Structure formats: structure tokens, C-alpha cells
Amino acid sequence: xxxxxxxxxxxxxxxxxxxxxxxxxxxxxxxxxxxxxxxxxxxxxxxxxxxxxxxxxxxxxxxxxxxxxxxxxxxxxxxxxxxxxxxxxxxxxxxxxxxxxxxxxxxxxxxxxxxxxxxxxxxxxxxxxxxxxxxxxxxxxxxxxxxxxxxxxxxxxxxxxxxxxxxxxxxxxxxxxxxxxxxxxxxxxxxxxxxxxxxxxxxxxxxxxxxxxxxxxxxxxxxxxxxxxxxxxxxxxxxxxxxxxxxxxxxxxxxxxxxxxxxxxxxxxxxxxxxxxxxxxxxxxxxxxxxxxxxxxxxxxxxxxxxxxxxxxxxxxxxxxxxxxxxxxxxxxxxxxxxxxxxxxxxxxxxxxxxxxxxxxxxxxxxxxxxxxxxxxxxxxxxxxxxxxxxxxxxxxxxxxxx
Amino acid sequence: xxxxxxxxxxxxxxxxxxxxxxxxxxxxxxxxxxxxxxxxxxxxxxxxxxxxxxxxxxxxxxxxxxxxxxxxxxxxxxxxxxxxxxxxx
Numbered sequence: 001x002x003x004x005x006x007x008x009x010x011x012x013x014x015x016x017x018x019x020x021x022x023x024x025x026x027x028x029x030x031x032x033x034x035x036x037x038x039x040x041x042x043x044x045x046x047x048x049x050x051x052x053x054x055x056x057x058x059x060x061x062x063x064x065x066x067x068x069x070x071x072x073x074x075x076x077x078x079x080x081x082x083x084x085x086x087x088x089x090x091x092x093x094x095x096x097x098x099x100x101x102x103x104x105x106x107x108x109x110x111x112x113x114x115x116x117x118x119x120x121x122x123x124x125x126x127x128x129x130x131x132x133x134x135x136x137x138x139x140x141x142x143x144x145x146x147x148x149x150x151x152x153x154x155x156x157x158x159x160x161x162x163x164x165x166x167x168x169x170x171x172x173x174x175x176x177x178x179x180x181x182x183x184x185x186x187x188x189x190x191x192x193x194x195x196x197x198x199x200x201x202x203x204x205x206x207x208x209x210x211x212x213x214x215x216x217x218x219x220x221x222x223x224x225x226x227x228x229x230x231x232x233x234x235x236x237x238x239x240x241x242x243x244x245x246x247x248x249x250x251x252x253x254x255x256x257x258x259x260x261x262x263x264x265x266x267x268x269x270x271x272x273x274x275x276x277x278x279x280x281x282x283x284x285x286x287x288x289x290x291x292x293x294x295x296x297x298x299x300x301x302x303x304x305x306x307x308x309x310x311x312x313x314x315x316x317x318x319x320x321x322x323x324x325x326x327x328x329x330x331x332x333x334x335x336x337x338x339x340x341x342x343x344x345x346x347x348x349x350x351x352x353x354x355x356x357x358x359x360x361x362x363x364x365x366x367x368x369x370x371x372x373x374x375x376x377x378x379x380x381x382x383x384x385x386x387x388x389x390x391x392x393x394x395x396x397x398x399x400x401x402x403x
Numbered sequence: 404x405x406x407x408x409x410x411x412x413x414x415x416x417x418x419x420x421x422x423x424x425x426x427x428x429x430x431x432x433x434x435x436x437x438x439x440x441x442x443x444x445x446x447x448x449x450x451x452x453x454x455x456x457x458x459x460x461x462x463x464x465x466x467x468x469x470x471x472x473x474x475x476x477x478x479x480x481x482x483x484x485x486x487x488x489x490x491x492x
Contacts, residue, residue: 045457205444205462221463263441299463 003236003251004176005402006345007244010082012075013227013329013339014050018082022339023346025328026354027375032329033212033223040195046207049193050225050330067131069144070109071191075228075335076141077148080185083230084149088242089183091150100153100181101142102172103230104164104188106334107197108157109136114194141189145230153181162294163389164188165229165337170253170395172233182235187338189228198224204263206298212331214295214324215302215370217361222296225330229338236403246402248345251382252281258392265301265388270308273394277384278312281398286316288398289380290347292340293370294388295324295356296331303365305386310368321378323371327357337387337395344383348401351379408454408486409479415449416475429476443472450478456485 011018014032015025025032035041036049057066057074069077091099112135119125134140139157146155154175158168165188172186192198201207201224208221239246254276258269278285294305302324310317325343332339343354352375359372385397406414410424417424420436427436433443440462447458447470458481460468470485471477 203444203448205447205460208461208463219463220461261441 002177002179003249003403004173004233005236005239005249006231006247007234007239008083008087008232009229009247009342009345010079011227011229011339011342012052012078013229013332014052014225015329017078019342022342026325026343026346027352029355029357029374030328031357032225036193036198038193038195044195044198044202046198046202046209048209048223049198050223050332051193052227067129068135070112070135070140072105072109072189072228073141073144075191075226076103076189076230077144079187079189079228079230080145080148083232084185087232088244095183096150096152098153098181099151099183099185100175101145101151101155101185102158102168102175103142103145103186104158104166104168104334104338105138105141105190106159106161106164107190107192108138109140110192110197111194112136114196117196145185149185151185159334160393160395161389161391162331162333162336163387163393163395164334166385166387166395166397167255167393169231169233169337169341170255170397173250173253173397176233176235182238184233185230186233187228187230188335190333190335191226192333193224193226208297211358212297212327213358213360214293214297214327214356215306215363215366216359217363219297219299219302222298222326223330225326225332225336227329227332227339228335229342231338231341248348248402249400250397251400252277252279252283252398254280254396256394258394260392262392263390265304266392267304267307267311269392269394270305270386270388271311273396274308274312274384274386277396277398281382283382283398285313287382288313288320288384289378290344290353290383291320291322292344292383292385293322293324294386295326297324297326301388303363305388306366306368317368321353321369321371321376323354323356325354337385340385341397344385344399347380347383348399351377353378353380408483411453412450412479412482413475415446415453419446419449427475429474429479431475433472450482454482454486456482456489458485
């Protein structure tokens, strides 16, 4: 069976504009969540988020590009440049034909929808910019990556709410493993921190107004974030033959559906995805040292997730570490699994486990080692990354240290 | 006007529970009426719209909210309080 390794990574998120800065924040347990800076914020009741601050697109993109790149596409391209530049791959001929792009995003060009609805409804304009449609479509980011690097293989976007990135990366993994591609650019992006994007989430009444405190008894909801992370997945022999720097190996993936409730999570659906990923990876449960949790900081997710992990791992659940980095970068919705994969790679490569910050009170319903508040040094050889979306769609990835 | 706070709230809750208003009593709990967490959030939204008030309610901490949802009577009392507070009547 073909093996799949990670040979490049890039990101922009509330914690930093690149991977080293983001990993430093994970090590330090730094919080990127703060007051939102956006138009009409005074009309929001939730006024915090994990926002990319002091961001100036005009310093990075020209006028024609900005006319076509929504903020989520910009974030994707910034992360993709970091992942691909310096990877040493020249995408032409057969390699270009055997390389594709699968990216997750839940909302796509939310800011573009927001700005243009404002223009036609609030300001009463009868004309919008000609590129509104190609700018807001969910596949815009994947398309621009394919065009920027001449990637001519299988490319598409995946939208499964909070599991979008994990589904995207899992499909990229399966495409390479199954022979459909040799190299895939994958990950995800979200830029939903606009007035309409936050207002929509307020409606559900699951948002915290002060902090994201996953697994803590006094948690009071999720906090939105924004940004992107993009990875280069590559067939192992291909990577080895060219002497690529291998960051980690993707060894398994599983997806399940709860088929139950549109918002409430299911312990059984989550546990089936975890067990499925272990089986697909041929991992014994006791080999897993760390899980990057979905850990949204809502009452429902965190207790259901802990119960699912306890069920899937049995007694070993008490020996493994599980943390939620959403406490630091917020919930990037469709981009979240991608940014969280950075913490998984750091655990395998550097032996540093990212903490769950904001942890104040133990919750008997979340009685696992959640790595509270401070990063920890620990050797781990295999890790999981959980994502459990609204709509009951679950996606779990399994990784091992570089072979 | 005609419809008082109690009648309005019973109408909203009955609609959410797909019941006739006569089937909703003051001692009913939302659970008795078959209203789940999503139905509760939707009912609160309908109450906010009907009374032009803002209801402090976080679905993560239903018990810690100042807005008592333990029965229909409790909701009526809480809404009357919020209307007085937010509209100064």
C-alpha cells in the first residue's frame, strides 16, 4: 500500500503569520483571542474572536488579485506559499498532472457576500462588481492555488462545517494512497469574522462572550477564529527519492455520520470515527499518545467528545493527552482542522504537546488529561486529530512520526 | 392589544411544540411539551421578536442564566421582568 507523508506546511491565523510563530504560541500557551475589530461591532453581542490583526492585503496582493481574492482565498494563498515555496517541487509535465488541491472551507467568501449584500440591500445599489461570484465561491481558494502552481490533477473544495479541513485532508490522503495522485496540496481556510458571519453564530446562543475554555467546568461556549493552514501531502517513495524533509506520516483516516441531530453531537458517531481511524491506521489504541481534540468549549461538545474518547480507548484514555488549541486560536470552523494539524505535527516532531489554555475548573464529565494551561514535553509516536461537525459529520485523522 | 404577556408566550410555546394553546398550562415544563434545546433557542428568539426585548440566555449554561425557563409560569414572569426593565413600564 502506498504511504503518505507531509513535506510542507504553512499558516496564517490569530497566533501568527507563519508556522514558527504559531508553534511558539502553542509552546507558550499564548492566547490569540481578543476584541474584534470589524465594521458595526457595536451591534454585536459577541465582541471577541481569534482575528488576524493588522492585516493589510494591499501589502501582499495587487489590485487585480484583491478584486478576485476574498479574505479566505488570501489566507489560503499566504499559507500555500509557505508550504510550497522551498519544497523543491517543480510542477510541470507528469508531476503537475499528478498533483491536486483539496481544501476545506465552510463558508467560502463570507466577507464578499456580506459586503455585497450590504451594498445592494442597505445602500440600495443596483450594481455589484463583476467578480462577486468567482470571488465568493467555496472552490475559489482551491482554484487559485491550482492556477498559481500549475497543479492539474484532482482539485475540489469540501464543506462540512467544522470538519471541512479534516475531510479535505483525509480525502487528499486517500487520493494519494489509492493512486489517484502523487502529491496533494491540502488543508483549509475560513474568514467568517464579518458582521453577518458573527451575527449568524450569535443566533445559536452557543458563543462565549469572554473566552474559550475547553473542558473546564466553567466553559461557556465557543469563540470564532479565522485563518488558514495548508500542507503538502506526498507519496512516501516520491518524497524519499527526492530527499524531502518529511514532517510526519498520515497513517489513517475515518469518517462517520451521526444521522441524528443537526447540531447536537453524538458520542457514538464520534467514537466510531475514532475507532475507524485507528483501524485504518492499523494502530493499537495504546500507541496513541496525543489527541488534538475538537474541543470547542461548548457544554455539549466537550463532554460528548471525552465520553467518546473514553469509550474508544478504554483504560488507555487515562494515559493519553488530549488538548484543544481552539482555546488559543479560536474555532476556525472550516479551517480549524488544518491549523490544529500543526499541533499534531509539533507533538510528533518536537515532542511538545500544546496546552488547553483558559482551563480553570475540572469537570467530572471531562476527566481526561487535557494538558491544562501549560505545554508539556513528551515523546509520542502516534497522534489523532478529531473534528466533529454540525450536521453530525465526523472526520478523524491518524498520524505517526516521520518514517 | 387584547393579548397579554402570558397569552403571547403560550401562543409562542404552543406553536413551537406543535400543540394547541389550551394544551399548554402554566405548570408545564418545556421538556413536558417536547421542546428540545434547539426548540428552546427558537422559542427565545420568537419571544425576543414578539416583545422587542433581549433575553440573556447562553445554551451552554442554561442553569446559570438569569432567565428562568423551569416552567411556562417562570418564563412569563421572567419576560414581564425584562419588558419592565428594557421598556421602563
